[in-house]
Amino acid sequence: MLYKFKSQAAAEVIMLQPDAETLLKIxxxxxxxxxxVTVDQVPAAVAALHKAIEAQEAAANAPAADKSDDETDTSGGVSLxxxxxxxxxLLEKSAAAGKDVVWGV
Incomplete structure (x- = not known):
């Protein structure tokens, strides 16, 4: 399934279900x-996403000895x-224009 995020302020963003659901949970x-995502919710949403990105990058830069076998990611996947x-x-442009971001509508 695809998620299509839309706003009247910017081009839509389309994501695969697992990736979109990860961002929504964050x-x-x-x-x-x-x-x-209402205009009022955007600052907190952007802050949460940046915090999650920083946490993922910090974990990726941690020495390998500090990671268990389950935490070691050797797939070279796409970063958060x-x-x-x-x-x-999309969130930032929408907030600047005073528009909400919707999906599935």
Whole structure:
């Protein structure tokens, strides 16, 4: 399933379900088929995303000896910063224009 995030202030952002649900959980939203991030909620959402990005990058930069086998990521996957970047940009542009961000509508 795809999530399509829309705003009247910026181009839509389309994400695969697992990635979108991860971002929604980070910002405190239920990964529901439909939802909204209001203009008032954007600052907290952006702050939560930046905090999660910093935490992931700190964990990735920690010495390998500090990580258990389960925590060691050798897949070279896409970082949270890369996945969240377009969504953060959409949130910021929408807030600047005074518009909400919706999905599934």
């Amino acid at each position: 910002i405190g939203k239920s990964p529901a088929p439909q939802g909204i 910063r890369s996945r969240a970047g377009p969504f953060i940009e």
